[in-house]
Amino acid sequence: MAEADTNSADQCQALTGDGERCSRPAQDDGFCYQHDESDQTVSESQTAETEQDEQEQEQTEQEADDQEAQSAEMAADEATDPSDVDTSDVDGDDDIAGILAVRRTVESTAGQIVGHEFDGVSEITPLDDGWRAVVEVVERSAVPDTQDIIGRYEIELNEDGVVQGYRRLDRYRRGDTTAFE
Template identity: 50%
Template sequence: MPPDTDEHADNDDNQDSLSDDPTVEVENTPSSESSTDRPTDSQTERTDGPSTVGLPTIQDNARDAAKKLLDSDFEGIIEVSMKEDGKWRALVEVVERRAVPDTQDIIGRYEIELNDSGDVIGYELRERYQRSDLKEEL
């Protein structure tokens, strides 16, 4: 039986050494976050409720809206972003007038607003320019 006693003594020594380990103390302190205290991805993105659609759906809806509503040749999506109120904003460009040479084409840049379900709720002309105009913002 003396070996069993020594074995238990070794376990007690190991437990004492674990309690002296600073990493164990840090894990048990109230200041450290447990996995349940950390915000989930949906909580960090928005506080007023998650969007019901993702970025690819918003891009598709903005592209379709530009083709249907603006009655011009779709050129491209410039930017897509979610606003603080949960609505989406997409900047699209369309060719409003074709010309020869094509550097003289007139391009319209529109902001399309979509709700959190991806439905178009409005659009507005932001800028009109010739394709050959230099853009400093890019």
């Protein structure tokens, strides 16, 4: 704090063209090398306000630094070591394995079933009696590829992953995002 008081006392008393206090260091007469007594000067109340503004700014910066440090500390305290997590009662592995198996089946057969180049799987949903997958295929290639015509197809599979049927849901141009908004 004493340093801020010293800095404002050592700062030029003249006002710049935009009405701000000159930021150059003052010489013995209270002005910098560019200003003198003929220039407009900062009043005592303005000097006090400037000092108070500087102190408030320093305090705000210090508070922000303290909050950052506290947030980092909290994040470090909340971090969980993966080896500490008990996964013995998690039975999701079977569901994931089932979805992955359906995905592999759909990826390998969708192009053949639909008769177009396979582009991607956008959805896999379990049903009571099997699975439902939504895939995208390139129905017509174009240059540039943003003009490709993409078909979205629904493929139904039984519980064993055998394809039961399919149908086209819709078609869109690859670069057309308005269809999904």
